Amino acid sequence: KFIPKRLLRRQILRERFLALAHHYIGVPYAQKYWKPGSPEHESPIFLDCCGLVRKILRDMAQDLNFVVGPWNQAYLFDTLPVEVPFKELKPGDLVFYRAKFYSKRPGRKVQKHDMVHVEIFLGGPTGEGTIGSRVAQAKVSKHSSYRFDSKFYKVYQHHFRSIDPWLDGILKSHCSRCAWTWNKKPPRRTTRPRGGRSGESRLYKGRPRPQSAP
16 A cells, blocks of 8 residues: 655654653653652753653654754644644644643743643543653653643643644744744764664664655
8 A cells, every 4th residue: 555655754753752752751850859869859851741842852853854942832832733633633642731820929930822731642541641741740651641630720721733743844833922933953964874874764764665656
């Protein structure tokens, strides 16, 4: 069966995105939530909810041909314009959380679009599973459902966004009200990858290449 090269590439990159998400399970949310001297407190890396997604994208920068910007979940939301019905979500797509904080703590930063959280959709046995970094667990974890109650805010809307634009190498803000200005590309490789494989050869390593169009 003929599979367009673009769709096969999306599938392979989506699998890599998910593999990296699983790789970071167990990484602490922030040092302040762990007792000094504990392995989590001494972790060389900490990932909050948006930090997890950004880390995956940075790991994939060469394949995606862009370097993600330094901003939080509101920025990530603005770069993914395709809203997906829940029943059409694919593993790897993102769940964004719009919420109002219960208290107006002095110095609390106002979140653009009221966007307070993001997780990676898995589906799984419950059909609602995710990977995400929540304050309650204080580390990147698998969750049986994207739905949860927070003691800090009340979620009033979930957004389900496809990561296909990223998989196609597109990183562009679609919000005219936000000053997200970022257009960095990963550095070019100066040497051939180990084994002399081209980027395309690495992408399809161990997998059938797409058939040529008739």
